[in-house]
Amino acid sequence: MSSALKSQYPAELMGEARARLKSIFGFDHFRGRQPEVVERVLTGESTLAVMPTGAGKSLTYQLPATILQGTCVVVSPLIALMHDQLRAARANGIRAATLTSVDADWRETMDAFRSGELDLLYVAPERASQPQFRELLASAPIALFAIDEAHCVSEWGHDFRPDYRQLRPLMDAFPQIPRLALTATADAHTRADILVQLGIPDSGMIIAGFDRPNIRYAICHGDNAGRQIARLMEENPGPGIVYAPTRRKVEALAEQLAVATGRAVRPYHAGLPPEERAANQAAFVASEDMVICATIAFGMGIDKPDVRFVAHAGIPKSIEAYYQETGRAGRDGDPAQAVMLWGAGDFAQARQRLSEVPEDRRGDERTRLDTLAALVETAGCRRAILLRHFGENPPASCGNCDNCLNPPQVADTSEIARKLLSAVYRTGQSFGFGHLQKVLTGQADARVQQRGHDHLSVFGIVSAEEAPLLQPLSRALQARGALVPTDHGGLALGGNALAILRGEEAVEIVLPPKRERRGRRGTGVSNPAGDPLFEALRDLRRDLAAQAGLPPYVIFHDATLREMAVQRPVSLAQMAEIGGVGVKKLDAYGEVFLTVIRQH
Numbered sequence: 001m002s003s004a005l006k007s008q009y010p011a012e013l014m015g016e017a018r019a020r021l022k023s024i025f026g027f028d029h030f031r032g033r034q035p036e037v038v039e040r041v042l043t044g045e046s047t048l049a050v051m052p053t054g055a056g057k058s059l060t061y062q063l064p065a066t067i068l069q070g071t072c073v074v075v076s077p078l079i080a081l082m083h084d085q086l087r088a089a090r091a092n093g094i095r096a097a098t099l100t101s102v103d104a105d106w107r108e109t110m111d112a113f114r115s116g117e118l119d120l121l122y123v124a125p126e127r128a129s130q131p132q133f134r135e136l137l138a139s140a141p142i143a144l145f146a147i148d149e150a151h152c153v154s155e156w157g158h159d160f161r162p163d164y165r166q167l168r169p170l171m172d173a174f175p176q177i178p179r180l181a182l183t184a185t186a187d188a189h190t191r192a193d194i195l196v197q198l199g200i201p202d203s204g205m206i207i208a209g210f211d212r213p214n215i216r217y218a219i220c221h222g223d224n225a226g227r228q229i230a231r232l233m234e235e236n237p238g239p240g241i242v243y244a245p246t247r248r249k250v251e252a253l254a255e256q257l258a259v260a261t262g263r264a265v266r267p268y269h270a271g272l273p274p275e276e277r278a279a280n281q282a283a284f285v286a287s288e289d290m291v292i293c294a295t296i297a298f299g300m301g302i303d304k305p306d307v308r309f310v311a312h313a314g315i316p317k318s319i320e321a322y323y324q325e326t327g328r329a330g331r332d333g334d335p336a337q338a339v340m341l342w343g344a345g346d347f348a349q350a351r352q353r354l355s356e357v358p359e360d361r362r363g364d365e366r367t368r369l370d371t372l373a374a375l376v377e378t379a380g381c382r383r384a385i386l387l388r389h390f391g392e393n394p395p396a397s398c399g400n401c402d403n404c405l406n407p408p409q410v411a412d413t414s415e416i417a418r419k420l421l422s423a424v425y426r427t428g429q430s431f432g433f434g435h436l437q438k439v440l441t442g443q444a445d446a447r448v449q450q451r452g453h454d455h456l457s458v459f460g461i462v463s464a465e466e467a468p469l470l471q472p473l474s475r476a477l478q479a480r481g482a483l484v485p486t487d488h489g490g491l492a493l494g495g496n497a498l499a500i501l502r503g504e505e506a507v508e509i510v511l512p513p514k515r516e517r518r519g520r521r522g523t524g525v526s527n528p529a530g531d532p533l534f535e536a537l538r539d540l541r542r543d544l545a546a547q548a549g550l551p552p553y554v555i556f557h558d559a560t561l562r563e564m565a566v567q568r569p570v571s572l573a574q575m576a577e578i579g580g581v582g583v584k585k586l587d588a589y590g591e592v593f594l595t596v597i598r599q600h
Helices: 010-025 034-042 059-065 079-091 106-114 131-137 162-172 188-198 225-235 247-261 274-286 319-326 344-356 359-377 382-389 414-426 433-441 446-450 467-480 497-501 532-548 558-567 583-599
Strands: 047-050 071-075 096-098 120-123 142-147 179-183 205-207 215-221 240-243 265-268 291-294 309-313 336-342 409-412 483-485 491-493 508-511
Touching (some): 010 059, 010 583, 034 047, 034 059, 034 179, 034 205, 059 071, 059 120, 059 179, 131 162, 215 382, 309 319, 319 359, 319 382, 344 483, 359 382, 359 467, 414 433, 414 497, 433 446, 467 483
Parallel strands (some): 047 179, 047 205, 071 120, 096 120, 142 179, 215 336
């Protein structure tokens, strides 16, 4: 920090920060706990900021970087993410560059850094840990180390990256430079580990909360993922992400959804040729209505604010992963949906994979899976379970998840569970659900008779009234681990099955309500009033973005266009008062947008 800045009081520094918030970013006010983080950065204090996706984490280092003397070095995990943030920063007039393996202008970038001509320099952790990079940093003043996706530094985090562990020695070589670690996804254990691994004091942690109230969470059984997601796409004409567990499923879903909806749908997974993968990602980032089907390899590198839905065609790895992946929806603050479709086989496979986990971590991974099962099976508020997992104390109901909007019934199925588990045991723990269902409901087909299962005490003990509960009960018991798959597709007892059989534990399951199909939204969430001016402004934004080779949201977010359509400014001075219109964007785009507004 320069001597001039050191002599300023925090109030004076924050006055300058607020002035630049307006002139550079076009906003009159900070959001949430942004000002606390910015003030700590400006006064040279190291900080861990835990802020939900869409809360403006990048602003907490981009804004100080325009005030402090020297360059802010930003460590980011993926090249695509760095380039997205680079475009957004430059569009606001911030002097920024990336130093990555795909940048042909690396010599010019290094010269600009040495000459003090950069506010921001983005690098990957793999480069940051190299001795040559440390030598480069020693050649010019540094203002700040900003570590994005900081949960990657922790083995307890869901995206652990070993190269992040090399950042502490790099930063320790510059002990006077403050550190800012940023993450949206870290439970208490992970947060404590981040502080240790990055050398940030406990007093430096700021938790802005984990709630994303604009996201509507819904979880249901995936009886036909293609049909269910196609319906979701019909209801949401904007961009969307569909996560599938395997490459084969990704490609099958992409093809099925494209045919069913007529929408542009592309696949993304590590098995695609690099050029095809990059082209699909670039097309998605630039699109206002494309849907991408992907494995979990996709997403961390996407800084796209207008994703209207995220769908999981299967369970994620953990609640942390689910929160991170669903957080890619609605980053612009507009309403968005997160839908998970699950099946009993998802949990069965996940529990089988626990045997591949090192023994010292197996217990923690089993707990994570149990926590995810509780989220899937709950009859209560989904958001409350998510927020409690991250240490918050939310209200009992959020009013914006499937269970709060349409409360399901809960059935005590303890007796039926004992019948089902008894049938599993008495048939030798080697038959699948279909066979067990026939035995329990008294259907003596050839296979049942051949095995002599029509003479068992459990044959026909489930009544016609109880029979419809067998399948959802089987799914629930598999999710909880009381039923586990065998190598040959059968079911065996596991977990707390014996306690249930003895009557020591009760079993309740959720009976999902019947869901009415909703009609397609006419104009989409971005233009709820169907305003023709808004659509004209979107058309102009689309043309300008295509000419500049930028995603449309880099020009202006939908929220900015909506405010233009409502306020209808007639001068540059009035346009400057619109949220999201800074000085650089006013100069670049103000007159052309005013022309369209005047025409309406």
